[in-house]
Amino acid sequence: MLTIADIMTQTVQILDRTNTVADAIVQMQTHGLRSLIVERPAIKMPYGILTERDIVYKVFARGLDPARVRVQDIMRQPCISLEPHLSLREAALIMSDSGIQRAPVIHNDELLGILSVTDLVMKGYVMSSTTSTK
Numbered sequence: 717m718l719t720i721a722d723i724m725t726q727t728v729q730i731l732d733r734t735n736t737v738a739d740a741i742v743q744m745q746t747h748g749l750r751s752l753i754v755e756r757p758a759i760k761m762p763y764g765i766l767t768e769r770d771i772v773y774k775v776f777a778r779g780l781d782p783a784r785v786r787v788q789d790i791m792r793q794p795c796i797s798l799e800p801h802l803s804l805r806e807a808a809l810i811m812s813d814s815g816i817q818r819a820p821v822i823h824n825d826e827l828l829g830i831l832s833v834t835d836l837v838m839k840g841y842v843m844s845s846t847t848s849t850k
Contacts, residue, residue, distance in 0.1 A: 751830070799821070
């Protein structure tokens with residue numbers, strides 16, 4: 717059985733909560749990303765997430781200046797996270813029920829990667845097709 721650990725993106729860009737949204741936009745553009753994980757303030761605290769959708773809805777649509785808005789003011793925290801041992805179906809159900817398109821993958825308080833619906837569709841389908849033909 718494939719798990720999300722098999723298909724997640726392991727390279728994750730992390731952003732400090734005190735950065736501006738303008739900083740976040742530059743980081744997203746530089747790395748070709750649609751979301752960034754926001755560093756947690758303390759070890760046992762949850763991570764946050766900032767998505768392009770958050771920026772559009774909470775900054776641009778309100779006519780705010782991205783250079784004056786802090787990430788902590790618009791990010792989602794706590795964000796829904798996933799465990800690496802979950803099956804693709806379990807992850808899809810959690811994401812569907814929660815209405816999210818991406819989530820950090822965390823185990824024992826360690827950030828391991830991020831899973832997106834694109835990962836589920838593109839990598840999950842390809843990998844499940846190759847394992848079912850063996």
